Amino acid sequence: RGRDVLNEKTVFVMDEAGMVASKQMAGFVDAVVRAGAKIVLVGDPEQLQPIEAGAAFRAIVDRIGYAELETIYRQREDWMRKASLDLARGNVEKALAVYDANVRITGTRLKAEAVERLIGDWNHDYDQTKTTLILAHLRRDVRMLNVMAREKLVERGIV
Incomplete structure (x- = not known):
């Protein structure tokens, strides 16, 4: 009863925005703009892309820009935080080496x-x-x- 209505006081936060297809993103953005609300997109533009057509979040990031959060709260240990940042920046080898050094990786031949x-x-x-x-x-x-x-x-x- 009026709680689900977008208006000028609404801040619409979309998490995992990189997973949203272009058509759906256009619908969300259009509804938010028409209502005079604000939209905040949260996600990783390098993450898996949506199954449907388009990488709307990537295009928005490229055109408008973004703010990057570098404080990690999920991982409690400092080495895990650093490894997570390495993964986010594409330094997979470095991150895996840290996990391996902390005995968090096991392997088998078969x-x-x-x-x-x-x-x-x-x-x-x-x-x-x-x-x-x-x-x-x-x-x-x-x-x-x-x-x-x-x-x-x-x-x-x-x-």
């Missing part, structure tokens, strides 16, 4: 070994009160990992 280790580590650290995320590139790997994780939960009597 994919099957990596999968077994991943599920084993996940199972060891599993806590129902916390959220854990396992990512995979291919859908078939996602299905396989889901099945393996579920089997571990069944073994433990959780599912």
